[in-house]
Amino acid sequence: MRLHRNLVFTVIDSLNFIFNEGEYADKVVAKALKKDKRWGSNDRKFVAETIYDIVRWKRLYAEIAGVKEPFDRDNLWRVFAVWVVLRGYRLPDWKQLAGTPSRRIKGRFEELSKIRKYRESIPDWMDELGVKELGELTWEKEIATQNEQARVVLRANTLKTTREKLKTVLAEQGIDTETLKDYPDALVLKERANVFLTDAFKEGLFEVQDASSQLVAPFLDIHPGMRVVDACAGAGGKTLHMASLMQNKGQIIAMDIYESKMKQLKTRAKRNGVFNAEYRIIENNKAIKKLHEKADRVLIDAPCSGLGVLRRNPDAKWKLQPEFVDTIRKTQQELLEGYSKMVKPGGKMVYATCSVLPSENQEQVQKFLATAAGEQFTLEKDRKVLASTSGFDGFYMALLSRKS
Incomplete structure (x- = not known):
């Protein structure tokens, strides 16, 4: 797996906006995806998922990298290097990633993964509050689930269509979905896709809305x-x-x-x-x-x-x-x-x-x-x-x- 310089620089710039400028991740990602019209769907997917991944695991990655906020550009590269090693990418011969201690990164990951606040990458106060209100066992399961990628769920707009008709329409547009028992209007995407670009969305046949x-x-x-x-x-x-x-x-x-x-x-x-x-x-x-x-x-x-x-x-x-x-x-x-x-x-x-x-x-x-x-x-x-x-x-x- 190869890393492409222009995509990675976009990720670094975006992390700077989120971590140092206080901007919201969803808005930063939306802006980043419009940066280069030549990018294909895989390029945009890499940018979006990498940004969210590093935001999600910020505390863990920063601790492994040995850096503290506010992150200067060198520190952002160190955090990114941790992501590269843990995700199994081949380290490119770039000066920003020179000297990345791959073995030490893996060792620190094993060590810190035994401590929940690092393993689940959350602030101390949030971990303490979760345990206090939900109990150790429930909080352990809940915060682990909250670190998983959410599924994309649609709600069929029954003013214009039915769930069954929407399922067929989306399949014709190359988007496969499955129904959910006990959620009469819901469809779950089998694979992530930009549903906002579909004719079905533009015609108001559905909204993106989580099942809960x-x-x-x-x-x-x-x-x-x-x-x-x-x-x-x-x-x-x-x-x-x-x-x-x-x-x-x-x-x-x-x-x-x-x-x-x-x-x-x-x-x-x-x-x-x-x-x-x-x-x-x-x-x-x-x-x-x-x-x-x-x-x-x-x-x-x-x-x-x-x-x-x-x-x-x-x-x-x-x-x-x-x-x-x-x-x-x-x-x-x-x-x-x-x-x-x-x-x-x-x-x-x-x-x-x-x-x-x-x-x-x-x-x-x-x-x-x-x-x-x-x-x-x-x-x-x-x-x-x-x-x-x-x-x-x-x-x-x-x-x-x-x-x-």
Whole structure:
């Protein structure tokens, strides 16, 4: 296996942006893939997967390389050299890789792989928090799974097609998929491919949405004709799913504090053929008060630590700080107490996160039920999804009904 200089230099430049400039890995990768139009699919695959790989294993590789942040360019090359040796590539005769101690790298890897925080490449505080909340055995399995590459899952847009028809259409375009039991609209790619370039995507026949995320909208028990509020809509993956479940009948009010997210949602909704959604920016509490006791259903897909989706966002391991987790728990409680007031008597609400921490999930629901606002609700059911048992993202969802 040979390394190509222009691809590797792109990787080094990208790592510098992520580690030293604080840029988000997904945006850096997207930019990197547009650098040279002459690159083929294998070239782009090498660039993307190598960047994500080194971001994912940053702590382990840096420890083996004997370098500390902030990484200067020489240090980035040393980290890259560790990746080269451990991945079994032949070391090219480049000055940046001269003197790479291959035997010592392999020895240090064996040594550090016995210690979980290095083996799974996570900060000390995250390892301690995971053990505290999930227990040693569960955390061990969960964080190992979070370091695996996530599968690409599609959700068939039933406003325009069926899962079976979509499967056939994609096969004709050279993309093979398989169905998932208990996920009625989901298709999993057998091999990774850029599905965003397909005609099927451009025609709005599907969205990319993890299987665990596809559980949330049906959990809300929505029906055509209802008035539904998606209170933390973001770019709208669950809004679009709800629209399809409602067959475009009734009303979805998609809300978020970020106007940029709403613009993305509008674009996606147009492509999906969704026309029963309206969009509102939450600039202050007035937007919420206007909807007090007006919604049949409310979804609070709350901001969270994201510890259930680390394999999709490996740079979050390094951006996330313990203080943020403390702050976000307070935000979650405020959202539950404030946004629950939009549920009409007899209506229902789902609280969901993409975290696996009980302190963001079950414990938040119990705290809410003990408040004045929460006394009007009862917990119908909840569901905890671990990546290590489901094979998909870690998620939590709780269905609460407001007393009549």
